[in-house]
Amino acid sequence: MLPIFADLDPHTIWNAPSGSIELVIKCMVALLLGAAFVGICFAIPSQLRRFIIFTATFVSGGFYILFYYFPAPIARQPLDQPRNVLEGFSFWLTDAQPIIATISNTIGSFLIGLGIYSLMRVHLRKLMKKQKDWGYSLVLFVSMLLMVTFGYWDYFDRFGKDGAAMAAGPAGGAWHFQQYANDILFDGFFQQMEAGMFSMVAFYILSAAYRAFRARSIEATILLATALVVMLSVMGAVVYQWDEGIKALAHNDPGSFLNNFKLDVIAAWLKDAVQTPSIRGIDFGVGIGLLAMGLRLWLNLDKTGGAV
Amino acid sequence: MASRSSIAELGNKLQSLPKPALYLILFLVASLPLIKPIPLPNSPDPASIDFYAHLMELPEGSKILICSDWTNSTRGESMGEMDALLRVLMRRKIKFAVYSIGDGQAPRVARETIARISREEGGGQPLYKPYEDYVVIGFFPNGEGQTAAVNTNVRAAFAGKTDISPTGQREVVQSPVFEGINSLADFKYLINVTASSTNTVILERIKKTNLMFAVSGVMVPENTVYYASGQLKGLLGGIKGVYDMETLMEYGVNNPGPHMVTSAAYGQIPGFPGKANTGKGTAYYPALHVCLSVLILAVITGNVGMFLSRKGR
Numbered sequence: 319m320l321p322i323f324a325d326l327d328p329h330t331i332w333n334a335p336s337g338s339i340e341l342v343i344k345c346m347v348a349l350l351l352g353a354a355f356v357g358i359c360f361a362i363p364s365q366l367r368r369f370i371i372f373t374a375t376f377v378s379g380g381f382y383i384l385f386y387y388f389p390a391p392i393a394r395q396p397l398d399q400p401r402n403v404l405e406g407f408s409f410w411l412t413d414a415q416p417i418i419a420t421i422s423n424t425i426g427s428f429l430i431g432l433g434i435y436s437l438m439r440v441h442l443r444k445l446m447k448k449q450k451d452w453g454y455s456l457v458l459f460v461s462m463l464l465m466v467t468f469g470y471w472d473y474f475d476r477f478g479k480d481g482a483a484m485a486a487g488p489a490g491g492a493w494h495f496q497q498y499a500n501d502i503l504f505d506g507f508f509q510q511m512e513a514g515m516f517s518m519v520a521f522y523i524l525s526a527a528y529r530a531f532r533a534r535s536i537e538a539t540i541l542l543a544t545a546l547v548v549m550l551s552v553m554g555a556v557v558y559q560w561d562e563g564i565k566a567l568a569h570n571d572p573g574s575f576l577n578n579f580k581l582d583v584i585a586a587w588l589k590d591a592v593q594t595p596s597i598r599g600i601d602f603g604v605g606i607g608l609l610a611m612g613l614r615l616w617l618n619l620d621k622t623g624g625a626v
Numbered sequence: 627m628a629s630r631s632s633i634a635e636l637g638n639k640l641q642s643l644p645k646p647a648l649y650l651i652l653f654l655v656a657s658l659p660l661i662k663p664i665p666l667p668n669s670p671d672p673a674s675i676d677f678y679a680h681l682m683e684l685p686e687g688s689k690i691l692i693c694s695d696w697t698n699s700t701r702g703e704s705m706g707e708m709d710a711l712l713r714v715l716m717r718r719k720i721k722f723a724v725y726s727i728g729d730g731q732a733p734r735v736a737r738e739t740i741a742r743i744s745r746e747e748g749g750g751q752p753l754y755k756p757y758e759d760y761v762v763i764g765f766f767p768n769g770e771g772q773t774a775a776v777n778t779n780v781r782a783a784f785a786g787k788t789d790i791s792p793t794g795q796r797e798v799v800q801s802p803v804f805e806g807i808n809s810l811a812d813f814k815y816l817i818n819v820t821a822s823s824t825n826t827v828i829l830e831r832i833k834k835t836n837l838m839f840a841v842s843g844v845m846v847p848e849n850t851v852y853y854a855s856g857q858l859k860g861l862l863g864g865i866k867g868v869y870d871m872e873t874l875m876e877y878g879v880n881n882p883g884p885h886m887v888t889s890a891a892y893g894q895i896p897g898f899p900g901k902a903n904t905g906k907g908t909a910y911y912p913a914l915h916v917c918l919s920v921l922i923l924a925v926i927t928g929n930v931g932m933f934l935s936r937k938g939r
Binding site: 333336337382385396412413415416417418419420422423425426427429430476477478479481504505509510512513515516517520521523524525527528529531532533534542546549550552553554555556557558561582589590593594597598601 | 648652666700738772774775790797843847851854914922924927
């Protein structure tokens with residue numbers, strides 16, 4: 319088979335040594351070709367654009383279908399050679415997959431750029447026209463600018479030749495202004511706010527459970543009782559006390575029927591006999607739905623989302 | 627005897643406690659155990675015992691792969707799981723490689739956690755050296771494809787990725803962590819510390835090595851299915867899983883004593899008595915208790931209110 323999409327070592331057209339000029343040139347060329355391709359896609363008629371997208375989707379999906387369903391070599395050793403065309407194709411699929419994954423990782427990374435472009439477009443317009451709540455847009459721009467500036471400044475230091483000393487933290491004495499600034503922005507603000515946002519869920523859960531979790535019917539009562547047992551079963555102190563009580567009632571006899579009423583035994587039964595089969599059933603349903611959705615996307619049968 | 631209308635009125639009142647009061651109660655009871663830690667008895671789950679036992683069974687110098695897919699939004703649970711996992715790995719001199727498929731922030735959060743635990747375990751000096759003892763490979767936006775690549779050819783999947791080394795940036799596959807690693811099977815385990823749906827991505831695609839997961843509390847029911855089927859060799863779930871790990875690190879398994887953790891599946895497995903075993907599990911487990919107690923009481927109050935209200939009509 320062609321060496322395309324196969325064998326990273328020795329290096330092929332798809333890669334180059336890390337940090338080398340060759341790699342930088344290849345990245346630049348790829349970027350220019352990518353930009354030109356996007357430009358062409360904007361210029362051509364929508365029917366042709368649809369055809370290009372369909373072809374790309376079909377080929378990409380087809381590769382992974384072959385990768386998963388075509389018989390793969392078992393216990394293949396690095397120096398093994400294929401004995402016939404079919405084995406050769408199988409070897410090629412296996413060798414090509416990591417390269418395809420790298421390409422899709424690269425394309426995926428561009429989605430971040432797309433997100434930033436979209437965000438800036440919306441908020442820049444709001445800011446320029448001083449629309450309602452333009453102050454929030456200003457905060458967004460200032461935050462983004464600071465984070466990008468100090469993030470990259472810190473990144474280049476850390477991945478430089480003294481990066482190992484910096485990784486040890488401020489105690490090592492290798493931190494400069496940019497490291498402290500980045501630390502305050504990322505760990506001091508951003509991460510704490512994220513944790514704060516998530517912790518608020520507890521308050522909403524309490525409020526929702528109080529107002530909605532009512533024994534209004536037989537089904538709701540069963541659900542309520544089950545939830546109560548499961549919640550109690552993760553409270554170690556309650557489990558310990560309850561189970562000690564059952565043990566005492568059973569006179570410490572491990573064969574006693576009463577042992578079935580230990581809280582952890584009831585919870586385990588609920589998990590094994592009720593929860594696990596239910597979730598498996600749901601998973602099967604979701605799996606079949608995903609298969610149908612995947613087929614629709616792969617064969618371009620999904621017409622929703624407007625013209626491309 | 628109370629009239630029907632007064633019973634109904636009481637029922638209505640119990641059903642409509644003001645939200646700010648509920649929030650205040652939750653805030654106060656959740657804060658108290660953080661100020662005054664409360665030691666609680668614990669009986670580790672079999673899934674947590676499996677997780678600990680498998681780590682302890684690894685020969686010294688083994689290598690494992692960690693997929694770290696959590697950030698500070700779930701640090702109460704995920705950071706505790708990561709801390710406990712790293713402590714055991716460092717005490718057992720097990721090298722590890724970390725990568726992420728769930729969140730772009732995850733590698734940095736993992737890197738900082740590793741550096742912190744390394745300093746704590748080394749008594750102020752880093753016990754584990756970057757690049758020599760561990761590598762942080764980075765974030766891969768295409769989780770599905772990358773995970774399939776990791777299973778197909780782990781060296782090719784991570785080729786070209788670099789990490790900080792004492793001599794600058796170097797390719798991770800050239801690091802001592804990847805010495806002798808030719809296939810994913812050479813990593814003894816792939817452990818996914820996650821708070822997102824990357825667990826299923828890994829479960830569906832990794833075939834060449836054993837899997838263990840450390841997940842957030844809400845993900846436990848879903849993952850219990852895979853543990854029950856034997857697809858997962860061990861499972862840590864939420865803050866209970868963290869507390870289990872801390873209990874196991876302190877007392878081991880089947881070691882006689884007042885706090886003996888028993889398991890019929892294993893012989894004696896040592897703990898690490900005298901070391902810094904307590905952490906987020908010990909700190910937060912009481913808070914989970916009181917928060918769940920408030921939740922249960924609130925639900926009971928609402929239901930009592932509903933019954934009184936109906937009775938009074």
